[in-house]
Amino acid sequence: MLKATFHLKTFGCQMNVYDSSRIVELLNSFGMKEVVDEANADVIVLNTCYIREKASAKIFSELGRLYKLYDVAGKRQPVFAVLGCVAKAEGENIFRRAPYVSIVLSSQKYHLLPELIANAIHDVELVSKEKEEERKAKKEIKKKYKLSHTMNTELSGLEKFDCLPQSTKSDKVAFVQVQEGCDNFCTYCVVPNTRGREVSRSEESILAEIDNLQRLGAVEVNLLGQNVDCYNGIGEDGKPSSLAHLIKNVAKFDNIKRIRYTTSYPSKFSDEMIELHRVEPKLMPLVYLPIQAGSNEVLHKMNRKYTREQYLEIIQKLKDANPNIQISSDFIVGFPNETEEDFEKTLDIVRRVKFIQCYAFKYSPRPNTVAAKMEGQIDNKVKADRLRRLQSELRKSQDEFNKSCVGRVMSVLFSDVSKTNPKYIIGKNEYLQPVIVPADASIIGTICDVEIESASYANLRGKLV
C-alpha cells in the first residue's frame, strides 16, 4: 500500500472529469487518501486541459500558486503530477517551466500513476521510515502492470481500462467513456494531438462497467466520446457495433432510467440514432451537436465535413422523429478570415435552431494546428465583439425556451439541497436545466414529475405533482 495523501484538481471537459473519477478510484485502491486541503497533501495531481490558450496558461499559474503554498521553511514538498492534455502536448517542457514537477503523464497512461508516485515519493524520501511497506507496495504494483517508465512509448488509449479497479461507489448520474481520441482533424483543434487516434472500447467492457454502476445506484448514464457517433467497438457478435446498438443494450438495464451521449459530430449522426430518438424513451431529448460556425466557407476552412444546410437537415429529421428534441451546441467566433458576413450566418443559425444551451468561444490559435498558421488571424477586439453579440443571441433563445417550459410537467432527477434555502431541492430535467422545488431531502436520488411554475434564465421553479 502507498501510505500517502493526494489532492486532485480537474480542468477542462467531461472526459477529464471522468478520467479524474477513475484516477481517484485507482489511487484509493493503492491505499492513497484524497484530501481537500491543497496545502497539506503528499501528492498534488493536476488533470489538465489544453483546448484554448487560457486553459493551458492556467495550469502553469496554478502550479506556481500551489508550489508557493509549500515553499515554506521546514515544510515537506509534495510530489507534483501533471496529467491530461497539457502533459501530452507540452511533455518535457513542463519539467523545464516548473522544475519541481516530477510526473508528467498523458491521459492514455494514467494507470501508470501509482508506480510513478511510488518512485517519486521514494525520491523525496516521504516514506523513508516505512521501507518495508514501501517495498511491498512496489512489489504489488509491479505485479499488476508491465511498466513502461518513459513518457513517449505509444499506448493505445484503451490499455488503461484493463488496469483500472472496478468502481466501488457511483453517483446517480454516471459518466462512462466509450471511446478515446479523435480522427477528424478540425484545423483549430489540439485533441487529435492530445488524445490521439480514435478508438472504441468493446461493448462488453462498457456494459460491464455500467452494470456495476447501476448496482451501485446509478440511474442516469452519459456515454462519453470525443466523437461518440463514430463509436464502433466490438459488439457481442464479434463485429463492430454502433452507438445506437450500444444504447439499445444500455437501455436493457432496468435501473438505468435515462441515457445521454456526448459529443456528437454532425455529419456522423446516423439515421439509426435518429430512429432511436423516436422509439427509445430512456434516451433524453437533448442532443449536443456542435456546429462551430454558420458559414460554409468557415466550416470548410475548419475542416468540418458538413454544410449549414446539412446541419439544419439533421435537426429537422431529429425533430420530425421526436418533436421534444432540443439542441445544444458549441461555437467558435473569429476563426481566421471570418468576415462580418460569415459571422452573421452564425447568428442566423442561432435564430433558426433556437439552441437551448451553448458554449461560445473566441478562436484561440493552438500550437501545431493548421489554423494557427493561417493568414488572416482576427483581431482580439473583433473576436470579443462577436462573442458578445453571439452570447446575447444565445441568451435570447435559452430564455425563450425556459419560458416555454412554464405550465409543462417535466421529469427531474433530484440531486442536492439548495444552498440558499434547505427547504428547496434541486435537480436536472430532461434538458439538463436546473429545476428547484420545495420538498423534503428524501426525494434526492429519485426522478419525479414536476409542474413548472416559473422560469428565469438560470433555472426553473415548480412543484411536485
Ligand code: 5AD
Ligand atoms: N479555440 C477556441 N475554441 C476551441 N474549441 C476547440 N478548439 C478551440 C480553439 N482552438 C472549442 C470547440 C469545441 C469545444 C470543446 O472547444 O467549440 O467544440
Ligand code: SF4
Ligand atoms: Fe481539454 Fe479537449 Fe483535452 Fe478535454 S479533451 S481536456 S477539452 S484539450
